[in-house]
Amino acid sequence: MKTYLDCIPCFFKQALRASRMFGVDENLQKRIINDIAREVVRFPLSCSPPEMGRIIYASIRKYTDTNDPYKSLKEESNKIALSLYEELSKIVKNAHDPFFTALKLAVAGNLIDYGVVQDFDIKKEIFDLLEKDFALLDYDEFKDSLNKANNILYLADNAGEIVFDHIFIKSLKEKTGKDITLAVRGAPIINDATMDDALFCGIQHTVPIVQNGYDAPGTILPHCSKEFLNIYNKSDMVISKGQGNFESLSEKDKNIFFLFKVKCRCVADHVGVALGNIVMVSNKRYIKK
Amino acid sequence: MKTYLDCIPCFFKQALRASRMFGVDENLQKRIINDIAREVVRFPLSCSPPEMGRIIYASIRKYTDTNDPYKSLKEESNKIALSLYEELSKIVKNAHDPFFTALKLAVAGNLIDYGVVQDFDIKKEIFDLLEKDFALLDYDEFKDSLNKANNILYLADNAGEIVFDHIFIKSLKEKTGKDITLAVRGAPIINDATMDDALFCGIQHTVPIVQNGYDAPGTILPHCSKEFLNIYNKSDMVISKGQGNFESLSEKDKNIFFLFKVKCRCVADHVGVALGNIVMVSNKRYIKK
Structure with a gap:
């Protein structure tokens, strides 16, 4: 975009x-x-x-005069999210459709974003979002793509949110058995998840983690590391979390599914939904013909 | 400010x-x-x-590529306001307190501001504002100042609005018999009233009109003409319309009364009232000690 x-x-x-x-x-x-x-x-x-x-x-x-002014806020949101981990895992396990519930939880986790919204009550918002329908949902294409893919690259967005991603990634692994790699930012930017956050949340025990090599609040491919680009290029499918990744990748010629809460009016207009909605969209909708 | x-x-x-x-x-x-x-x-x-x-x-x-992109909008608002002139003059004449009603009408006229708000229904808004109380009203000081003053300088704000000012100025003249001069901007800026607008609305038949010599949407004294500054300096009292004049004159060491509708959050905070309120305030409130 x-x-x-x-x-x-x-x-x-x-x-x-x-x-x-x-x-x-x-x-x-x-x-x-x-x-x-x-x-x-x-x-x-x-x-x-x-x-x-x-x-x-x-x-x-x-x-x-600090390299990471959001450090303590990120730590706090990681801790809050981790404190919900067991409860949320149980909700997924006992759900009528555990996989879809885990997916929805992953997008609900996207509300933890100090960059755009400041005040919130995480738990209440999560449960509200679990009740909410997707404004756009390319779920059939998503499942179809999952079946065909061998390598999946999962792009993280924020600290805290990655705990929710972890639950969804576990569900993805269980359901598909595919190779999944989690990518985080190359250095601190706003409250975006970095390697430290991913390790703190224990995701390394589930999937390999790669840094993207750059410190933008999105995924700017020309600036990403060779290591990251290698994994990106080899992946058959990308699952991308958050508005920043959508903004930077929406028009790429690649099989990408974006999961995020729409947090600003320009993105809402671009995506074609109202502000505050949650979406799960294929980038095929946004590639210019 | x-x-x-x-x-x-x-x-x-x-x-x-x-x-x-x-x-x-x-x-x-x-x-x-x-x-x-x-x-x-x-x-x-x-x-x-x-x-x-x-x-x-x-x-x-x-x-x-035009010197006055708001020209036709200003003409339109002058015409709309003039079409209401007789009706509004009657409202003033038949009011319980004609002078205060004329004053209120002058501030109600301040809603005609294409620079800040775009969509409005002038007549409905005027009648709504006539029902509305001032959030701040230094009326005793104002009447006291009127009694003492010999020369009053009245600073216009917008085209259209000056028709409402005209009704108030007539009321001021009738009530006090004092010398009043109306000042307009020195050149077109947004929808602010210029000499053309004042002449079109016929105000020259009631009071002398002076241009301030500058094209800011306010009154920036260091840039105003000698002619204007001469009148400003000699005046015992200034009646100032609109937010732009308030923003540029609020801290001057002069006897000024500001009449305006509060149209933005920064001014609201500075003045100490909620957005959308109408005020009639002495600058003595805002001069830094």
Whole structure:
């Protein structure tokens, strides 16, 4: 997905919200705004929004004097999610359709996103989302693709959320027996899951984990590591979590299924659903003919 | 009022809304965004938001190839307001308190603002506002000041709205017999009232009209003409309409009363009322001690 002009005011809003969250003083907030303004001038709209997301948070990092201002928030969301692990696993096990429940749980986990929404009650939201229907659901294509695929690459989104992904990945392995690799960001960016988060959540005991080699809040292929690209290119199917991965990969010529909650109006318009909906869509819908 | 950091995303939003209103294509919209981004970098927050408003609309004018993209909209709002003139004058005449009703009508007229709000039904909104109470009302100070003043300077805000101001100015003249001068912008900016609008609405038959010599959507004194400043300095009392005049004059050491509808969150927070309220406030509330 390209960057829409309406993303631009939102870049500045995000920068302000995040810098305030980390107690950046007003003078430094203006310097962050100035950094972004300078970047906006040279930013081509053909780039996807996560490329600007990377720039925004790089600027904030510069002034907060820490490499990972979201570290403690990520740790907290990992812990909260892990504390729900047993209960959620039981819900999946006892469900009428355990596999679909695990899938839905994975997208419900996508609500844990400090980058877009700040205040939430995780547990309540999860149960609300489990009751919610997908606004778009390419489930037949998804199951068909699962049957045919040998290698599946699973792109993680946020810390905390990866615990939900873990439950879904276990369900995927049980149901299909296919080779699955989990990919995380190459370095800290917002609250996105990194190797540390994945290891903390114990996912290495279920599937191999690879870092994508870049620190954008999405998957910008030209910047990813050779190791990651090798796995990406060899995979028959990609399961992609979160809006950032959708924004950066929606038009790639690859067999990708996106699972996410629609968190902003530009993406909602692009996807063709209302804000706040959950979707599971094949990228075939979005590849330009 | 200084520019708040939260005004910055809003500058970009305003630019997009206005450029789309005038059918500016997407490539030119990005160039307008780039112009504003470059200006944001060098814009000190100590300047008031109307100074950036001027820059935004100057950029849009550059790409729309017209000196006054709002011309027809202003003409339309002048005509709509003039069509209500007799009816509104009767409402004032028959009111329990004609003077206060005329004052309220003047602030009700401030809803006609294409710069901030796009869709509205003027007549319905006016009658709704006439029913509404002021969130802040320094009325005793206002009447006291009127009694003492010899020369009153009345700062207009928007086209259309000036018809409502005309009714209030007539009421002011009848009640006080004081010298009143109406000031309009020095050149077209958004839908702000200029000399053409004032003349079209026939206000020259009631009071003298002066141009302020500058084309910001507010009153930026250092840029105003000598003629205007002469009148401003000699006036014992200023009645100032609209948010833009408030933003640019709220901290001046002068006897000013501001009448406006609060149209954005930053101003609402600064003034200390909820968004959408109407206020009539003395600048003594906002002068920094």
